[in-house]
Amino acid sequence: MARLTLFYHLQDVNAEQAILELAGAADFNKLRSVDDLPWIEQLEANHVDVAIIELSSLSREDYLGLLDNVALSNIEFIFLSDGQPNPNLDQLMSHFAGYHFRKPYDMTLISDIFADFAQYLVSSPIRPRPFSSELDQYGLLVGSSAAMHKLYRTIRRVSATDSNVLIIGESGAGKELVANTIHLASPRLNEPFIAINCGALSPELVDSELFGHVKGAFTGAHRDHKGVFEQAEGGTLFLDEVTEMPIEHQVKLLRVLENSEYRPVGGAKVQLANVRIVAATNRDPIAAIEAGQFREDLYFRLAQFPIRVPPLRERGDDILGLAQHFLAYRNVAEKQNKSLADDSAQMIAAYPWSGNVRELKHAIERAYILADQEILPSHLQLPQASEMGASGDDQVVIPQGMRLDDLEKIAIYQALETTQGNKTDTAEQLGISVKTLYNKLSKYEQQVEAGESNAEM
Template structure:
């Protein structure tokens, strides 16, 4: 078995020395960069399968050269940077370049990643992807905590298979980002990634949305419609909130997973379902089965490989880094240099973040809009309960007197939706209604 070839461009002498002394590095055939030309030019002249690049802002021309080169789809990359936002480097990550480790570098994690690459490259190639400051990243995921590094390795291992995946995690933890990263790290990365929220589907139109329909198949079917199975052909179909799909429709999905075929509504033609399924739920699957919300046989079809997404409270060392990450990218977009005060950093680190990463991101976005140059604690608009008061008491004290109930309901729905950044699934869950009910009310408000 031939050894994979590793191209190394490392500026830091101490890091270079650590790598040279590593037994993991010595498993590769090493190709070192020279000083006679840029590393991107050297790389394009080498027959390598993996590249380890220590990069900085001065390498923008190299990043641009890679974006225009076909080797981006032929070589796996591991980038090491200071963490300063870099649009070109982020483009490379979104194009599937690989890993991006940020300073201060955890050399042990880097070597673990190199070892994983060695094992996979010794048998067959894989494509990986990563994006986005201060924290390590993989695909669309950001974080350097042990739970996240474990999640990265899990995704990369299962991505190269065709196994269906069930992603389980709390609202706001990043389940769709996991599904999208799984797609980017798979051999299907050049094919579509199609996401659909099962809880937002009208029961009357579920079959049409999943499998498509022919013109005239039912009242209102004025033209042919491609369902998501056809839209995602060759790629990945993400079924979000799978437990919210009506139980009587789950059996139709099960049949497709069992025989690999589907038929559009009103058609006599049968099509092959050439997709990989990634499903997600914020419920405990076993409890959902017990509650009659998820068919057990469908669960076992979907959960060929279950993936657990850790909540933010299990990623404590990532919290402040994530906040800095969201802030850094807003600064780049707006060409600003806003900063968190020390008090704000303490609040961010100590807050419970029940809404997980989504809540943290929305808080940073709100604070960025409100603050001038320094983001203070009050800019985060965190709804903290006063000592001795519970949520019900606070809510009752804030309800206006003499206002029509439907107006109060409308205000509560719209405010909750705004605080959730427009996420209807989380809004419905917090309000204790179905996603379909929420959609119906929002549609009504458009005509009020």
């Protein structure tokens, strides 16, 4: 196995010496930054696994150079600073699940973190096997790449606390799985996990959905109704697509996050919420604030601990690994043994995937339905790069005797792809309500996971 490389860019010579002598650093080749080249360029030019960077100040230029820089996305970062507030570094941390330590540095901790990195940064090549998955799993998340292991470690750390968490990631990257995994890894795991989609709350009922109502509070309130804060009492409340909540309603969330108090509609008594909040967005929250769609004060309340979910395209061998994983689960559920042809595996590995794991999952599901035994490239129906984004010729060849519900599933997956995972647009395109779409998607997930795809009559 090749040795891992530790890049260091440090100004404090004593700290530099202490870091190089750490036991945890022993397994790394060491690469010192040179003075006459910006350190980001040096990182881009070398194969680096871990970078420890001491910054008296992180410039705006550095921040932009780091942000969404695919070349750097698989590097584990540790930033060291003198502790002076630095907005660029703060913003960077809201996108990166990296470490930031302030002076005086805890060398034992840094050594442990190096050792932790060394243990996980070993990538094992995936040998495609049709009937079993080879990927590591943490909670509900599957993946063996360095990017996923970094995510697992972040989740493990945040789960032990009661901080609010803001999960930032592209559509379909696995934000809900991350939220659910945080709950499962937290001391609240035996209490409820309640998820709501903030973009799908009906404007008239938003108070009632969040805080509940008492019987007779308004026309149609025939009995008491528990809002999501009460349903999640003692557990975790997942606020999905939080930036999609109309801005005028966001203040309602802010109030309850500030003092934990809420009052059901029509109720006389104020209730106290004991709920851990995990929120998610597929937008850049800073951009949403700048665009006037997201309250800055709510952002700061929610983002006590920001977590970035790596997009699928940054997960290396996990891409083919996930394809195998979804296929293996489907085979077990259907009691079949369909396999991926070699050229299909190559096609999956080489395909320019977006950030969306759902897209890959759907491609496998669709191909599974279309293939009799061996999944050929034509079954995958992956648009050529030149066709991506264009409407193209989307004809699906429907095998004879295909079940109506499979046909419906293909139509839903296809529509989700054309809308890039936007559920409101998908529902509209298909002529169904967003709620129906959610119900159908959650049924498909349960079918695959519980192995019941053929059980319904």
